[in-house]
Amino acid sequence: MKIATWNINGVKARIENLCQWLKESAPDIACLQEIKSVDEGFPRLEIEALGYHVETHGQKGFNGVALLSKVKADEVMRGLPGDDTDEQARFIEGVYSTTSGVVRVASLYLPNGNPPDDPVKYPYKLAWMERLRQFAEARLAFEEPFILAGDYNVIPEPFDCHDPRVWAGDALFLPQTREAFRRLENLGLTDALRATNDAAKVYTFWDYQAGAWQKNNGIRIDHLMLSPEAARGLQSVAVEKHVRGWEKPSDHVPVAGYFNF
DNA sequence: ATGGTTGGTAGCCAA
Numbered sequence: 001m002k003i004a005t006w007n008i009n010g011v012k013a014r015i016e017n018l019c020q021w022l023k024e025s026a027p028d029i030a031c032l033q034e035i036k037s038v039d040e041g042f043p044r045l046e047i048e049a050l051g052y053h054v055e056t057h058g059q060k061g062f063n064g065v066a067l068l069s070k071v072k073a074d075e076v077m078r079g080l081p082g083d084d085t086d087e088q089a090r091f092i093e094g095v096y097s098t099t100s101g102v103v104r105v106a107s108l109y110l111p112n113g114n115p116p117d118d119p120v121k122y123p124y125k126l127a128w129m130e131r132l133r134q135f136a137e138a139r140l141a142f143e144e145p146f147i148l149a150g151d152y153n154v155i156p157e158p159f160d161c162h163d164p165r166v167w168a169g170d171a172l173f174l175p176q177t178r179e180a181f182r183r184l185e186n187l188g189l190t191d192a193l194r195a196t197n198d199a200a201k202v203y204t205f206w207d208y209q210a211g212a213w214q215k216n217n218g219i220r221i222d223h224l225m226l227s228p229e230a231a232r233g234l235q236s237v238a239v240e241k242h243v244r245g246w247e248k249p250s251d252h253v254p255v256a257g258y259f260n261f
Numbered sequence: 262a263t264g265g266t267t268g269g270t271a272g273c274c275a276a
Contacts, residue, residue: 009267009268010267010268010269012269013267034268036268037269061268061274061275062268062269062274062275112275114275207265207266210265210266248267251266
């Protein structure tokens, strides 16, 4: 089974790239972030025509996540529990039947948090990460294959970026951000790409500005975090970097895990 | 639109 995550930075602007990628990469489940669309505006017909079921959790203008799957989800949950006042569409979870049982997959778009001195943005990021930790802890108790995939807006280690000095004061790399990410790992979640490729300098995002792609000035912020039951089934991870070189690309590329379930 | 890019929106904001 192939399970991928991709921040597409606007589904309407990316529909051609998205369809091209679905045809060529053919993930069984795709976790999308930053669809930047309300549910009614999501181009579901084009995607359904390629054999995918579509579940969205959209919002006007920004954020928004989706799950595309070859097999229809048995259950879908929208929104990260833990704060009923949170209006931002950043989380959707689906439960899927496989030949060997069930797999639970979430598509998440963790808050960016910049600028860190903003009275709202960075505290919101940290609070969201704590909610995610509590949610993951509850899910891990199920002892199921469980995958938390998405744009974490977290650079876990200095070698996950081209130049750590540039990121020193950034919400994606501040010590508190990295500590909160480590708390997720310490629950027993495995960072799939780190687990299969310990080589440094693997990136998933390159800014549109200042020729970042051409200079390979990237960061690794899109992660597949696996429960022990999912990690046991992990065979390999692919960063589909060539997609960044397409016409009208997203600034993120897909990251895909291959599993023996 | 500060500029460096892009997307969505009509608030230049968010990334």
